[in-house]
Amino acid sequence: xxxxxxxxGARVWLALSLLLLTACSDxxxxxxxxxxxxxxxxxxxxxxxxxxxxxxxxxxxxxxWNLVFLGYTSCPDICPLTLxxxxxxxxxxxxxxxxxxxxxxxDPKRDTVAKRKAYIDYFNPDFLAVSGEHKDLFPLVxxxxxxxxxSNSDEQEYAVDHSASIAMVDPQGAVRAIFKPExxxxxxxxxxxxxxxxxxxxxxxxx
Numbered sequence: 001x002x003x004x005x006x007x008x009g010a011r012v013w014l015a016l017s018l019l020l021l022t023a024c025s026d027x028x029x030x031x032x033x034x035x036x037x038x039x040x041x042x043x044x045x046x047x048x049x050x051x052x053x054x055x056x057x058x059x060x061x062x063x064x065w066n067l068v069f070l071g072y073t074s075c076p077d078i079c080p081l082t083l084x085x086x087x088x089x090x091x092x093x094x095x096x097x098x099x100x101x102x103x104x105x106x107d108p109k110r111d112t113v114a115k116r117k118a119y120i121d122y123f124n125p126d127f128l129a130v131s132g133e134h135k136d137l138f139p140l141v142x143x144x145x146x147x148x149x150x151s152n153s154d155e156q157e158y159a160v161d162h163s164a165s166i167a168m169v170d171p172q173g174a175v176r177a178i179f180k181p182e183x184x185x186x187x188x189x190x191x192x193x194x195x196x197x198x199x200x201x202x203x204x205x206x207x
Contacts, residue, residue, distance in 0.1 A: 030206050032199040033180070035145075040174035040207075046140045048132035051117035056130050058173050064098035065204055066169040067179075070146050070162040072107035073119040077188045078164050079103075083123040085193040086166075090124060092197050097204055098171070105131040106141065106148040107160050144169075145178050164189040168200065170207065177203050 029036050048056045069086060071079035086101050093099050103120055105111040108131050120129035131137065141148060148162035164181040179196050181189035 030199070030202040032177075032202055033195065034168070034199050034203065035178040035180065036203060037176060040170055040172070040176045041143065041145070042172075042174040043143050043169070044139065046136060048130045048136060048140075049113065051113060051120055051129040053113045056128065060128075061100075061169050061173040063171055064100050065171060065200075066100045066102055066167075067200075068102040068104055068144055068146075068167040068169060070104050070106050070141060070148055072105055072160045072162070073111050073115050074107065074157075075160070078162075078190065080123075081188065081190055082164065082166075083120075083127075085191055085196075086127075087124050088193050089197055089200075090126070093200060097200075101127040103127055103129045104137070104141065105129060106137055106162055107131075107150065108133060108137070144175055164191070166191060166196070168203065176207060 029038060043058055043061070045058050050056050067086065067089070069079075069082055071082070073079075083103060090099060090101050101124070103116075105116055111131050116129035116131060120127050138148075144167040146163040146165060146167060148160060150158065150160050152158045166179045167175055168177040168179065170176040177199075179191055179199070181191050183189050
């Protein structure tokens with residue numbers, strides 16, 4: 001092989017290498033603090049009920065981005081504080097991205113339709129306040145990458161342990177990311193709204 005052929009071969013190899021590097025760079029996951037799934041996690045079919053007693057299914061998730069937060073209407077701190085933050089997040093993103101905020105109420109014994117409606121209307125009537133029986137709630141919560149637990153529910157007053165994280169579900173109805181709360185000494189775990197807005201944009205624009 002003469003030197004000209006060698007040089008041409010080297011140039012071709014360099015060009016291919018640059019293309020490969022560019023492709024790898026383009027497909028790299030966003031550099032964010034949120035947990036981002038390289039392959040989105042599809043959700044199974046489900047049927048729950050919103051604050052207007054209307055059925056809610058997997059199809060309700062489709063066609064827009066979704067932020068899903070677990071809680072219960074009797075929650076003393078994390079839920080109201082997080083929903084207030086999510087209201088700010090929603091207002092900051094809704095004009096640029098189709099977005100639905102979900103409050104997944106995991107205390108169906110107390111979280112009646114009427115109570116959920118009054119509760120969510122205080123924060124934003126555009127939000128969904130969804131609930132159902134535990135047999136329908138728990139599988140969805142697990143697939144979202146979240147968790148909840150109830151003890152002593154036979155007592156008049158009881159607490160519900162639940163994730164303070166927020167699941168990001170894409171327009172195809174699959175979990176794309178989990179935004180985790182900040183843990184500060186002396187404070188309840190809460191999301192950083194400014195960081196969530198920034199990282200939401202990075203993730204949504206990437207996919």
